[in-house]
Amino acid sequence: MDRLVATDFALLAGQRVGVIANPTSVDHRMRHLVDLMHVGGRVSIAAVFGPEHGFRGSAQAGFSEGPQADARTGLTVYDAYTASEADWARMFAESGTQTVVFDIQDVGARFYTYIWTLYDSMCAAAGLGLRYVVLDRPNPLGGNAFGPVLQRQFGSFVGRREIAQQHGMTVGELARFYNARFLSTPVELEVVPCAGWRREALPDLPWVMPSPNMPTMQTALVYPGTGMFEGTMLSEGRGTTRPFELIGAPGLDHRWADRLNARNLPGVVFREAYFRPTFQKFADELCAGAEVRVLDVSTFDSIGTAVAMLVEASRYEAFRWREDGWIDKLTGSSRLRTMVDQGADLPEIAATWRVELAEFDDQRRPYLLYR
Template sequence: MKPSARGRLRPSGAASLASMLIVALAALALATFGAEGRGATARQRVRTGLEVLLDHRLDLIRGKRVGIITNPTGILPDLRHGVDALAAAEGVELVAIFGPEHGFRGSAQAGGSEGSYVDERTGVLVYDLYGKDRDAIAQLFRQTGVDAVLFDIQDVGTRYYTYIWTMADALEAAALTGTEFIVLDRPNPTGGIRAEGPVLDPAYSSFVGRYPIAQRHGMTVGELALMFNEVFVPERTGGRRARLTVVPMQGWFRDMYFEETGLPWVMPSPNMPTVDTAMVYIGTGLIEGTNLSEGRGTTRPFELVGAPYVDWRLSQRLDGLNLPGVRFREAYFAPTFSKYAGRTVGGIQLYVTDRDRFDPIRTAIAIMVEAKRLYGDRFQWRSDLWIDRLTGSSYVRTAIDAGRGVDEIVAGWQRDLAAFNALRERYLLYRLRGGGRFR
């Protein structure tokens, strides 16, 4: 059994006044937009926090030196980038752009960034945040003289996707420097009904998981920011919190997938081309911690999984498990980069047949369990034990090595998950269609 992280997940008393005001703003936005049924709501477009800021809340940043953490996803529905809109806004002094992993323009591959440079269109200097810890980010905030920092990035809903940890590091930096921090909320593209999967053991904290949250957190970046700032930031900053404001969306409901928002999809990173990718990535992102290819270097990353030693038996075995909401096809592919570049490998392609029933983390655990059972020592973990950072502890790796089945492995994290869900519920800003807050 994985060591419990429950002690780190206790809610820290009543929510702050700022948090309660933000919840009230979200409720007002929901009431204004309406709580229609599923079909009616699907025909109306969600308004992002960026839109709400530009249309109604520029008072938050007028007369201030403003920085923004963003990337190609920080756009308006007309495809104009928020940086361009802010640079043109009357009374707004945009002095710094901060780029996360993959860079402000999103051109770098995983584990890379674009460096620092001047944005030609606006003339604003772009600073590279990737690889910088909170102290280095705090120094950048001081160097640029920003009074307020905006965060506007489309997340994909998975703990090991690094943008939320750039936000966490920047929140800590803001707490240390007294800088205002404003999160412009965006949808969780894979929905926000439930959290799933193992909870990070704080002993395994890294840039793919700073705080003890579930692998599928089921929250928006705004909700996460509220929770981070209330519970985890003070633990690392001597009790200080950032001066945080969340600008909520209008018209987003927890049971929405991204296609229902009416918003344009922009790749959050080079290997996240579609919402379908984001859905499977919640689980098959774990494959990065093995010697199986996770499909990088193909046109279907994270939907294709394979290795030179894999044959038709893996798809047959997995399809025979009757996992909910997914089927498997025997597949062969030759990645153009990353693992097995230029080599033809055998494997599987996942087909999600029912998103509401699909359990991406159980599915990924099943893939690894069956690969271990079928191919023995040919199936291996990455030598740096990256799998432990991705799953949040050594529990999944050691359980698979010990020959445990999927049900037993999944059962092993339920206590920690229940504790996280109890904490998570305190910071949810949005409801289900029909009025319920969560399920």
């Protein structure tokens, strides 16, 4: 975004622009992209499209702000959360959009929905012959991929297509990957890359919460793994000040953290923890569990850590999967759920995705922008 602003938006001159943005769409001085475009009519903005949590970020998980006129700019804001390709095509046509601009900070996990907002809107733009511009941002988890690859029959809005659970790509790289491998008709795509980012380095980002339950980069670091607890009846820490770092339930006890620490998992320790969520699972009830504390980001494996947590949690009567099969959507298959239920442990479970992860790593390599 800073690079585009420095050119006074030259890339968008003469176009009616539809902007897909949220509160993270800011420059180094925390000025919002849409506000800068709007001032003095520097860009002809056709409309703004708000993803999950909304354009200005006022909605909780699983919700959006709804269609409205933006209070600050007066611009039309469409509700794009869970929009299908057909919905996107209708909104683009209705608004008169000629060029789509996507600028949202991702957190690096397949089940974080903004990358599927990217995918669906790209498909619609390709069908209408629109231009698509991605303003890239670093992946806060770095550039390495981890975990299972989604099986297509388990596709949903928390995972449309076959990518790894921790994909290790920026949104610009994902857009290039989608365009080449998944879109039947490629879109006219341009990615404005970041300057100076190396994919092996965790970036020091001026963090803006991309969603209400992603308060810090530490949250993002554990999320590709502990986000799987959304598929269980244990609390994933929503309703606390440490979502996805605090995991627990009324039926757990101190032995869970003890067993996890006895495993000596790389780069992490577990603190015996007690908390009362203010909303969602076990609201106002005392939960016992563990706080995930990352000690060494270079060796920490979020997904492997969370699999070990699930295995140890399954020893308790309080442990249950959600009845709607949400864990299968999050992990991209029924494999993890089935193997945990059968008593498999971390090494056996992780071995099942080793080959598919290596294949994904090879597939994505031509579309990487940062070395």
